[in-house]
Each structure stands twice: as structure tokens, then as C-alpha cells.
Amino acid sequence: MTAWRPALARGVLPRHDPVRDADLLLLPERVVVLHGRAGAVLARCDGSRTVAGIVAELSAEYPGAPVAAEVPDFLAGLRKEGWLT
Template sequence: MTGAPPLSSSPRIGRGFRLQWEEVQNCFVLLYPEGMVKLNQSGGEILKRCDGTRSVAQIVAELEQAFGMQGLEGDVVGFMEIAGKQRWLEWEAA
């Protein structure tokens, strides 16, 4: 996918990648055959919700509720756009 994901689409972790919590590093990491991406807290919180069942809009709403903040849509969609370009995420049509 190029560009921003539609709010109705449902992202999931891309093929060849695995998201897991690394206790030693105290963060989520994205594993793939050639290596590992250490995620910051925001990236981990977004990606752990990308299970192919929640829409982008639902993920944004969950994050806003979980952190007691509003206006996260731009940041979440921006991260997902970058993650899509890196093939960390794939999308299911609504």
C-alpha cells in the first residue's frame, strides 16, 4: 500500500515479520529473518493492535482511550504509512 491507509482498512503484521515483547530490552520488537527492529513505546502500542480484525479507526479510538488523549489519528496513520512502506504492515479491505 502506498499513501495513508484508509480508516476502514484493517492492518496486520506483514508476512515474514513477528511482533513480540522482549523482556530484556523492555520493549516490543519486530523480528524478521534478516534482523530485528526495536520499537519505541508508541510503535509497539500501535503494532500490537494490528491483528487484521481492528480497523485503523478502531485502533485510533483504542489508543485515544487507553492514553486519555484525543487527536492521535494523524500520528497513528503517519506511523502506519511508514510501516506499510517498510512492509511491517499489510491491510485487509473493509
């Protein structure tokens, strides 16, 4: 899993809704509202960073947050849904 370089799957588009001040994922026939810092995590899923690299960046940006414990599972769940490749 640590060598995996997550990227948004084809047809999955990130958007920000300024009216609701919410990050979204637009999927075919579905919209997913992202909560907390999920948008910050997914913004790094561009296929160039490994999961370990994403965790390192987020740990530096959000010191004290349980990034290492939560982000890999979050990304794995999105991969299982087919939203990440």
C-alpha cells in the first residue's frame, strides 16, 4: 500500500461549493460532500505522491492530528469504492 500513488479515478472530479463552503467529489450521478480535512487529503491524490508522502505532508501541515492512523485507511476505503486508482 505504501508504494501506491493514489489518483482520482476517471470521472471523479473535485469541486468546492462556495455557497456551502464545502469540498465535494462529483461522481457519475452522485455528489459526495467531504467532511473535515478530506478535501486536503484528496487534493494530494494526483498520482505523484505515495501514501507515505501524503501522510508526511499532512503530518507537517496538521501537527498532532492522527494522520498516520487515519489517512491510509481513508484512502483504502475510497479505492475500494472505485473513486481512487
